[in-house]
Amino acid sequence: MIRLDGVGQVFDGREGRVTALEKIDLHVRGGEFVTLIGRSGCGKSTLLRLIAGLLPPTSGSVQVAEEPVTGPRRDVSFMFQRPALLPWRSVLSNVMLPVEIDKGSDRGKAAYRDRAHQLLELVGLQGFERRLPHELSGGMQQRVSLCRSLIRDPQVMLMDEPFSALDALTRTELSEELQRIKMELATTIVFVTHSIEEAVVLADRVVVLTPRPGRMREVVDIDIPRPRSLAQNAYVTEVAKISARLHALLSEKDSEDRR
Amino acid sequence: MIRLDGVGQVFDGREGRVTALEKIDLHVRGGEFVTLIGRSGCGKSTLLRLIAGLLPPTSGSVQVAEEPVTGPRRDVSFMFQRPALLPWRSVLSNVMLPVEIDKGSDRGKAAYRDRAHQLLELVGLQGFERRLPHELSGGMQQRVSLCRSLIRDPQVMLMDEPFSALDALTRTELSEELQRIKMELATTIVFVTHSIEEAVVLADRVVVLTPRPGRMREVVDIDIPRPRSLAQNAYVTEVAKISARLHALLSEKDSEDRR
């Protein structure tokens, strides 16, 4: 579904260049859930933006659904690290934005509206449909943004730390929902997180990036059966083991790569 | 140091009122580290803004250092949930902002500049001093904001999810640094987090809020000796035990309070 070959990204700044990514070769199969971990500033968000077609790579090639990426695609949804809500739109109409924009909707508008209400209820925002973003807490804004990225049942979902501002319970609930969606609709998901546990519980594969410049340190396959839960479950020990390994991988490079 | 008596906060919105906080009675002693947990939207940020004097409470009274709070105080620093960096200032000069603003600085400007460099190095931002905020990743921005809140060695620190965008390693390092600061300078800290483990490891006391409207469900004392670490340590079991209890407390109210 997603294929990156020798992708690199260099930013030109006033104060010199920053190499954000280097030699990224990644192949995500259709319906696969890949989580991306790496230290802050290693290039995770940049990688997602490359896949989304928001940024042309400095080198290498990016393909989605066998086609080279030249710009954003209809079937890819992107949930940004920051909520990015339109300040003049109510919660509901922020969630409905993607539907409004894509005229060739397969379902009727009313159906989408129902879906929006359903999603808002799911994330615990019932009763806030008509509020404006500035009246919401940080976590509530993030949940609105999550609903927005889910409304169109996209083929590919790129999610940049979607749960970072959420409490443990909401996180658990929503990660279960996300797995359900993935399984039901065979959605391909690339998911950035700083929670190693979250990365393990959600992923089919975990990709570990090295610190700046971001290279691929390792790809770890997770074979625990689904559905899995962030809360206590039967595979605690396995999760703990893999988590420890990932933790080690993240730290290791730290000493190795900081020249 | 900080004393809240019967504090309540109601927001008037176009779409009706929202009671964010109700009957909050909290006393934080000098040098104490209090963490605040609760579900997203329960009023944690609002509580910090009340203490900081950025918002007058709808009811009740707020005191800091025995004086009623009528506005922001010089000796209180606030780290916001969002980075809130001035876009035209370089990283270094964003960090130096509080020093610039407080003319009655006890140390010389050069001393503060050294301190800023030291802090930036601590959070892994050496080499980025002259960049502008929009050239940084989300987590890097958050770290700049953290340095800014630390630069003046405040008496009281109010921190709203300061590590939410950071990876596990950086989190561990910085939480250790924060404990060091608290112990050396006897700083009073009120710290909001969504990570229960973090709340336990850092706190002298954990305050658990109920979901909207935020009331105080319980205050849990943590007696594990310092310094503690987020990484593996001697008190894993104790941390796990308390964490489980807090988890239960957070979930419990969920069924009880949602009328």
Added chain:
Amino acid sequence: MTKRSWLTGSPAAAVILPIIGLAAAIALWWLATVVFSIQPYLLPTPWDVVVKFFDQPGALLSETGTSLLETIEGFLLAIVIGVPIALLIVRSVVLERLVYPLLLMVNSIPKVAIAPLLVVWMGFGQWPKIVMVLLMCFFPIVISTAQGMKSTPTELVELMRSLNATRAQEFFKLRLRYAMPQIFTGFKVAISLAVIGAVIGEFVGATKGLGYVIQQSGASADTTLAFAAIMLLSVMSIVLFYGLVLLEHLLLPWAQEKR
């Protein structure tokens, strides 16, 4: 942390204060004529002006109506022409660079100098006046609209792009909405210019309108009549300005500034 006082909070104050301000201005004017014993042929007293107005209120009001109509027609035309030009300018850097100098050229022509030209081309009817209004006021509208749309945060532009929005959608659903407060700033600057444009238009070949009255009175040194007309113009400007302010409050409740 300031509680809003009656002066800033109440809607009555929003009407009464400007009136007090105007009254004070008029008192000052009156004082000046008395203290410096300014000759009425230079600056009549407010009292003289009022008396002059009540000499022939009907006639003067009907002249005001004429000017008002021209002002509004020309202003609307300027919006209809200016906003699309701004859209094109923002859409294409090349177009911007090609078109801006032309706009500047047209804008920098002293309109008084070309008033006769317009009459020769368009006759003695309403048109040369309306075109004059248009010429006077289109530039602030274009430049504010363009600047406002350009300053849309990258974050939100990227959101629209990621949703695969067309350029048209990006402009109408995001940029134009985002620019609204700045567009209104442009309107507020433009409206006074529009009024002046009507007057200048009426200097040439008009038989009615306040510009005609001023021209007429200038010839016979009836300074008081000229000032009565000028005061009516001011009132017209002020009313139109506050009309825009009201419209802004109604249309853009989300943009209510905080201080």
Added chain:
Amino acid sequence: MTKRSWLTGSPAAAVILPIIGLAAAIALWWLATVVFSIQPYLLPTPWDVVVKFFDQPGALLSETGTSLLETIEGFLLAIVIGVPIALLIVRSVVLERLVYPLLLMVNSIPKVAIAPLLVVWMGFGQWPKIVMVLLMCFFPIVISTAQGMKSTPTELVELMRSLNATRAQEFFKLRLRYAMPQIFTGFKVAISLAVIGAVIGEFVGATKGLGYVIQQSGASADTTLAFAAIMLLSVMSIVLFYGLVLLEHLLLPWAQEKR
């Protein structure tokens, strides 16, 4: 995802394109005079105008110099007066409500009508011209500055407040800086008005300047001379405008818009 082309990217294009635009405009003008066989007493051909200019380039340039000086002096005065007024207006709602109607009143007076008054009060020297420039252009500066400062994000205002910044610091370190792009928009609107103000000022009791030349040309029915002067005014406007654009780029590198 667009890569910048030569037309948008290169600095040479930034100079060449506007010149092409101007050339096209002049070609259009020339075509109009030919196709509609417009009489030169109404609109001379560009060629006539150029010839007229080279008749006496020295004299016309020296008149341009006079007008330029008045324009710049008046414009700077407008900044010196307008920006502090805007500061006061933003600082106090009460003051805003008291002062705005007064400003509007002054602004809506047709300046042509009061030109003789200024001469009577201030003589035949530079002053009435400079004051006319000031009167023409202070309003856009005030209103853009005020609006820009008001639109500072709450997030950043709260930051300053939490740092216990004085009102002055809030204004100078935050609001004024934040408003800079909008202030420049105001300047860009104001500069053309300033040029026109100089011309209107020179219509009455002047013995030099381009306004005098235009007035003068009436005495010899020399439309071509008038247009030569008008073209010089346009060039002056355009040069001043792009001077502001350049200044903006130098002063506000962080505000470079993205499209």
Added chain:
Amino acid sequence: NGDDKGGQADNGLTKVNYLTSFNTFGREAYAYVALDKGYFKDAGFDVKITPGSGTVDVMKLVAGGQADYGIGDFTAIVITLGKQKLPVTTVGMIHQRSLAAIMSLKGYGIEKPQDLVGQTIADQPGSTNTVMFPVYAKAVNIDPKSVTFLPSPPPALPKLLASGKVKGIGQFVVGEPLIKKADPSHRDPVTLAYGDVLPQLYGNAIITRSDLAKDHPDQVKKFTGALLKGLQDTVDDPAGSAAILKKYVPDTDLAVATSELEIMKKYTKPDTFKGPLGDVDLERVKTIIGLLEQSNAMPKGSVTPDDVVTMSLAPKS
């Protein structure tokens, strides 16, 4: 910055500000002639000439003290003083006969006053041409109401006429060459001069501040004397005077200025006029006031001749 007005310059000359009536048309040449030939200097003045912007503005600037002397149309002066008591007074005439006229172009079908019936005339509102039209109409036996006046500022008038937007404009007779020049096909202008049927009307007059006239009559007399000497030279040598004007105002069109001055000759000094240049006749002033009252240009009794002219300062033969 009026600190230099009326003051003594270093060279012992009295500094004086002088305003032309409108712009620097050829008809204003006499002041430049007086300046150029040193008449002002001989009379003890250091004169600065500034182009005026119409009678009313000139009166205001003189009244306000920014200028000491100025030129304005006498009829307009009377009407203005009828409306407002400006501290200015007339101390001499430039033109013994009014320059006011309706001007058209050959081929527009206006050859004689009677052709005006039913026409639209563009003119600056309140100008002598407009205000005196009812009187003129009565004199030529047409109904004043049969002609429509369309207000337009002076610079627009030649364009409006040449473009055929209107068939006639209010214009001073000396505008003839300019109108001809402004017309692309240089058609000959047709001039219907008020002076032909209303010989009582004066043209332009010299005004000064009332207090100057009262406190320094000698100075005023000397100044008018010098100015009128320049005027005399323009009568004697229009071409030479135009050339002098061009020296000071390089944009001057020599041919136009010369023919303006040629035309002006018989209005400054009509063949029948025997008095001294600049002469003011109290009876004529009374008649003019009467005519203005009659045509409702101003209320009855709003001015007396004394309000308008200082007879004692008028040139004597």
